Structure formats: structure tokens, C-alpha cells
Amino acid sequence: MMYLWLVRKLGSPVRAALVSVLVYILLALAIAMYSELPDHSLRYLEI
């Protein structure tokens, strides 16, 4: 889990929580921005 990895790297649970929340928000924003793109959802993956 990213939070635990960040705690180990940054040495501070508060900083790790802030960074991980920020990363989650950025990822969610990016997903929202590009979710309208045609999804080449590869029906063949569900073979």
C-alpha cells in the first residue's frame, strides 16, 4: 500500500498521509479527465 511505503520513505505518518491523499486526488482527477475517451476495452480479454 502506498501510504505504508511512504511512511517508510518519509519517516512521518502525517506527511505520508498528506502525500498519499494528494496522489489519490491527482489520479482520480486524471481518470475523470480522460474517462470520456473511447475505451478500447479489448473484448478479447474476456475470452
Added chain:
Amino acid sequence: MSLAGLSLLPLWAAFVAVFWVTPRRLQIHLLIASGTGWMIFAREAESWLLLAALSPACFFLAKSGAQRGRSIGVAGLVIVLLGYKLVQDYAGDRTVGESAEPFVLLGASFYLLRLAHYLIESQKRALPDHSLGQFLAYAFFLPTLTVGPINRFPEFLRDEHRRRWDAKLFVAGLERILFGHFKVIVVANYLVQTKLGVVAAELGGDQTRLGAYLHCLEYGLDLYFRFGGYCDIAIGLSALLGFRIAENFDYPFFRPNINRFWQSWHMSLSSWCRDYVFAPIAFSLRRPSAGVIASMLIFGLWHEVSPRYVVWGFYHGAGILAWQQWQRVRTAIPPGWRLPPAIATPVSTLLTVNFVILSFAITRSDTLTQAMAILRVIFLGEATR
């Protein structure tokens, strides 16, 4: 509609909430009902019928204790899978409403291998004691039903016994779902297909060396991020229900040889092939090379029964055998003559990645002739006509 689609997230949230407030003894029934419900909702009645007919049959065969019956069962599953692949690849599209769609039995390639694994393990008497409900919950387990990973029954049963609310696992599951959607939507759909695809097309597409190479790279990265993303979502959804599903990818493009690559790409299928194809053939014939070629052939034919996937299987099998030969040669080289690891590892990783990228010329083409034309462009610079 894909099981991993963003629009289904509210439905998943509702299902997970209902799952955890349901009494524990009823939860496995909910798992069976969810798999059944999804197949009906997705209008996949044929696939549901097949799974609903085969899974109880496998259970009773496994419980019967008749070794011969189990062997016949495994052979039957292989024939069903082969027949399905042949119909899928050669019968053409079927008409759904007003449009033509390829014939797909939702998730059949995955659940048939799960059932075969179950029967083979029961033959070895390696399965823990379990009920029909537990086995059906495994067979109809919704998160992994359509795109894998091909999870194993003993691990599923272990989690079914030990499962309890675990906030840490739940949060890890949510994170994996977020990562999975990011891989599919942002990386695969946007960065790879839209951006890299455009760059490859602008460089001349399959008419120029770089364009053809980039198209192969685009295909491979798209497959990796899309499939890896779906697996992340499946693993994340399983975690929300308290199940730990084995990983399917482990940074395959950073592996220093083709053997390690296949230990980290579609790991649930490669380990299936290792346990049920490679090991029996290698041990019975006392020829590991035959096991390698056979398992890579089965790996290829699992995707599609066609000459190009036979060639693809041989290509990778030959790659693994060549690497094994190289290992023998390498040990004979005096240590002072060998490249230092700081140079050898990046060089071998680069060689491995390119060996794999070139194989995507085969899988992304419709025919072998087309694949050969792409490879001719990459190596000789001859444009396809």
C-alpha cells in the same frame, strides 16, 4: 459492458456493503448469486449455462474418488476449451441485435482452466475438504470471473475460511482499484493508444522501420497496461470482499531474461502451464526442453488456435531454450571475462524487452504473412505492399 467499467462502481459499492452486512454463512451464496446475476445482466446466458453445467459436474467428479472419471473430466474440459476456441476463431461473428459481434463466451478461457486445475488437484488428492457451495463460490467468483487472474482453489478456500473484516486490506483494495482504472483509462487509453499510436502513425506506421517498431511497442504496452489494469481492479475488488488474489504481473518489462519475463507476465496462466503442462511432460519424458516448448505452445493456443499463435509459442519456447543454453555457456566463461552486472543487467533487459516486442508483430497481425511483412520492415526496411 465491462465488469471493470467506471459506471459500475456504484453497483460494486452497493454489493460490497450488502456482502459485509450479510451473515457470514450466507455470504458464499451471495458470491454465487453475484456471478450468476452478472452473467444474466450482461446477457451471457450461454456462458452461464456452460459454467453452471460444468462446475457441479467437476465437483461431483472430484468427490467421487474415481481417478479415471477425473481424467476423463480433465480431457473433457480440454476438448470444450479447444472446441470453443475453434468456434470463436473460425465460425465468424454472430449477430447481436443489429450488429455483428465476435463469438465470446464470457470468461470461458479463464473458468475452464480453473475447473481443470480443480480436477487435477483433486486427482493428486491435494484439495482440502470443502462443500459444493464453497466450490461454486470459487467458480462464480465475480471479480476474477471474466478476465482472471486464474486464481487457485486452495488459496480461495483458505481466504473463505479466514475471511473477516480487515480495514487495511479494504483500503489496499480501494487503492488497487484506483491504480487499475488509472492504468486502463489514462495510461492505456490516453498515453499509449492515443499519444503513442499517433506518433507511430506519423512516423509512417507499418511502412517505416521506426513506425512499425513503435506500433509493436504500442500494442505490447497497451496490452500490459490494459490487462494489468483490469487485473488490479479484479485484485482490488477481491480485497474489498476479503479475498487475497495472487498477482498476475510483476514488472515484466524490467526482467533481464526471457525466462524471468515469463515468470512475471500473466503469472496465473504461466504458473498453470508450468504445473500442468511443463512439469508432467518434462518429468515423464525426462526432457525439460520438450516441456518448455509444449507449455509455450499451449500458452499460445490458449489465446487462439491458429498458425500464428503456434509460431508465437515456438518463438518464445525457443527463446527460453536459447537462454538456458546461454546459461551453460556463461558458466564456462572465466569470471574475469564476464561483463560486470552494472552493464550486463541493462543490456540483457534491453535484449529481453526487444525480443518480446518483436513477438508482438505476430500477435497484433491477423495473419502470419502480415506479421512477416512487419518484421521485414523492422529488420530490412522494406515497406509492405
